[in-house]
Amino acid sequence: MxxxxxxxxxxxxxxxxxxxxxxxxxxxxxxxxxxxxxxxxxxxxxxxxxxxxxxxxxxxxxSPNRLSYPEAKGLRHLAFEVEDINQAVKDLEKENIPVEPIRVDELTGKRFTFFCDPDDLPLEIYEK
Incomplete structure (x- = not known):
């Protein structure tokens, strides 16, 4: 397969x-x-x-709540690609969605950050 x-x-x-x-x-x-x-x-x-x-x-x-913190086994997060991470963060913050500080992936040099959906599902935005 x-x-x-x-x-x-x-x-x-x-x-x-x-x-x-x-x-x-x-x-x-x-x-x-x-x-x-x-x-x-x-x-x-x-x-x-x-x-x-x-x-x-x-x-x-x-439905039961998802265990996240400390992180449980299973799916860790869902990541979305964006063109401009700075603009994406501004758009999320404009909606009062807390966003973690932007970090740089040490392996790719790309910028990324995390935020949560309404049920605290961890989501990532990763700059193209």
């Missing part, structure tokens, strides 16, 4: 409307399809990032 690419990343949120607003209006993801599954009392929102990778945003009643 040889994997060709990442198809999608699935995220479970606690407040569907708040997370939908965050990923669509703040991060700029495009909506592909929105589905409400009455039998599960669950929304599924398919989002495109830069026309290439897809995020799936789910809401499920009474």
């Amino acid at each position: 040889k994997i060709k690419k990442i198809h999608h990343v699935a995220i479970i949120c606690s407040d569907y409307e708040k997370s939908k607003n965050f990923y669509v209006n703040i991060l700029g993801c495009d909506i592909v399809q929105e589905t409400y599954r009455a039998e599960r009392k669950s929304y599924k929102l398919d989002l495109m990032v830069g026309g290439e990778y897809q995020l799936e945003l789910f809401s499920f009643p009474e």
Whole structure:
């Protein structure tokens, strides 16, 4: 088997409307399809990032909280590429989203930083 690419990343949120607003209006993801599954009392929102990778945003009643700090085993964070990290940080801070100080990747020399989504899922922006 040889994997060709990442198809999608699935995220479970606690407040569907708040997370939908965050990923669509703040991060700029495009909506592909929105589905409400009455039998599960669950929304599924398919989002495109830069026309290439897809995020799936789910809401499920009474989902347990994710353990992050100290970091638990499993997915560490989700990283997004941006053209201008300074502008991206300004845009996030304008929305009152706390952003860590910008760092430089010692292996690539590229700049990056971290922030969180409405459910404290760690997200990274990495300058192209």
